[in-house]
Amino acid sequence: MQLIATLNNLERKEEILSLADGVVVYSSDFSSFNTLGLNKEEIINLIKSTNKKVIIDISFMLENEEISQITAFISFFKEYNCDFICSDLGVVQIFIDLEMQKRVIYDPNTLITNSYDLGFYLKFIDSAKISEEITLNDQLKMINMYPNRATKLLFGYHLMFHSKRHLISMYLKFLNKKQEIVNNDSYLIEQTRHDKYHIIETERGTALFRPYIINNSSELLSLTNLKYGIVSSLFIDNETYIKVLNIYRLIIDNKINEEEGILLISKLGLNIEDGFKFEDTIYQKELIKCQ
Numbered sequence: 001m002q003l004i005a006t007l008n009n010l011e012r013k014e015e016i017l018s019l020a021d022g023v024v025v026y027s028s029d030f031s032s033f034n035t036l037g038l039n040k041e042e043i044i045n046l047i048k049s050t051n052k053k054v055i056i057d058i059s060f061m062l063e064n065e066e067i068s069q070i071t072a073f074i075s076f077f078k079e080y081n082c083d084f085i086c087s088d089l090g091v092v093q094i095f096i097d098l099e100m101q102k103r104v105i106y107d108p109n110t111l112i113t114n115s116y117d118l119g120f121y122l123k124f125i126d127s128a129k130i131s132e133e134i135t136l137n138d139q140l141k142m143i144n145m146y147p148n149r150a151t152k153l154l155f156g157y158h159l160m161f162h163s164k165r166h167l168i169s170m171y172l173k174f175l176n177k178k179q180e181i182v183n184n185d186s187y188l189i190e191q192t193r194h195d196k197y198h199i200i201e202t203e204r205g206t207a208l209f210r211p212y213i214i215n216n217s218s219e220l221l222s223l224t225n226l227k228y229g230i231v232s233s234l235f236i237d238n239e240t241y242i243k244v245l246n247i248y249r250l251i252i253d254n255k256i257n258e259e260e261g262i263l264l265i266s267k268l269g270l271n272i273e274d275g276f277k278f279e280d281t282i283y284q285k286e287l288i289k290c291q
Contacts, residue, residue, distance in 0.1 A: 001226040002053060003154075003252060005245055008233035012242065013046070019245045022053025024085065024230065030058040030070060032087075032162065032204040033234070040076060047080050055228075059087040059107060060204050061164050067094070074098060085129070087162075092125060102126045105151050105228065109159050115142045118150060127151050127227045132158045132214055136277045140222065147225040154216045154223075155244055156232025157198055158275070161208040168201040198235050209234070212273035217261040220251050240268055 005020035007013060016023060025046060028037030038046070047054050056077065062070065071094050074084070078100060085105045086092060095104045106121050107129035114134075121128045129151040130142055143150045168186065172179055188197040188208060195211035213236075216223065223229060231248055233241045244265060251261045265272070 001224050001229050001252070003245075003248060004053070004055065004228045004230045006156075006230070006233045007046075008241065009238050012238060015242060016245065017050055017052050019242070019249045020052065020231070022055060022228075024055045024057050026057045027073070030060050030073065032060045032202060033057070033159070033200060033207055040073070043077075043082075044080065047082055054082045055085055055105065056082055057085045058091065059085055060091075061162075062088040062090040070094060071098070074100065083126075096124060105129060107151070109162065112142075114138070115145050118142050118146060122146055122149050129153070129230075133160075133276050135280055136219060143223065143225045148227045150226055151228040151230065152216075152223065152226055153214055154220070154229040154231050154248065156213060156230070156236070157209040157234050158214050159207055160197075160210050162205060164205040166201055167206040168199065210275065212271050212275065214275055214277075215265060215270075215272045217248060217251060217265055218258050220248065220258060220261070236270075240270070243268060 002021035003019075004022045004024060005016050007016060007023040007025050009016075023046075025043055026033065026037050027043070028039050031037060043054070043056060058070070058073070067090075070091060074091075074094060075098060077084075078098065083103045083105060084095070085107050086095075087107050087109065089106075092101075092104060092106055095101050101124055104125040105127045106125055109129075110131045110133050112118055112121070112128055113131045118128055118130060127149055130139055132153055139152065143152070186199050186201075188199050189195070197211050198209040200207045200209075216229075220229075231241075231245055236244070247256075247261050247264050250256045251258060256264075
């Protein structure tokens with residue numbers, strides 16, 4: 001398994017690269033969720049400055065009029081040593097047409113929930129990111145069935161919803177409010193719940209995240225058959241993120257055990273929950289009774 005960080009601060013680039021096996025960088029042109037969007041020249045400079053894996057996030061919903069633009073963008077990086085994350089099957093097809101399918105991580109967020117789905121996509125591309133809305137046991141079955149092919153979120157806020165609509169702007173317009181949208185400090189709070197859902201709006205739409213952080217430090221050594229394990233920095237301050245990344249590095253390198261890692265992370269004051277990790281969401285038909 002390769003430990004992958006998200007590059008959220010160029011000033012701390014060297015520190016992040018020293019702890020991770022590679023980094024995800026967000027394209028300023030094509031990523032829907034960028035907190036630090038880099039242009040082509042900045043990405044190239046990063047690739048040239050490190051021997052670590054660089055993965056370019058181009059997760060966005062493709063429109064017909066953008067096909068030539070994204071094709072040119074992908075082709076531009078053909079000679080460089082980098083991979084890509086994308087969430088649109090139309091973009092995956094472009095990689096196949098360019099004979100670059102071995103450099104793609106397909107990330108449909110919540111949709112890859114079983115080994116049949118994973119196996120189907122792996123016929124065409126190198127890796128796919130599995131859903132966080134299934135149990136850990138189900139994830140392990142998929143990971144171990146396809147060693148060194150699956151990608152998974154190890155730590156961070158999990159995306160639960162994405163729309164091309166600019167929902168925050170539409171809401172403020174409906175209320176006749178003029179207010180600047182601050183993406184790293186915007187939340188959705190329902191009247192019947194106390195949870196705060198992080199929400200991002202960019203020119204490419206709106207993304208909503210679960211209100212808690214997923215943490216797999218206690219299962220890290222059982223996930224060795226992963227290809228990429230991602231530690232996400234979204235909505236986490238820089239100092240805390242470096243500490244988390246360092247703890248994961250220490251566990252992987254067997255310098256501390258998982259229990260020590262859990263204790264260290266628990267002291268950071270983060271909102272961490274198990275989510276669906278141990279909660280089976282699939283019920284057998286015979287146990288369901290019609291009212």
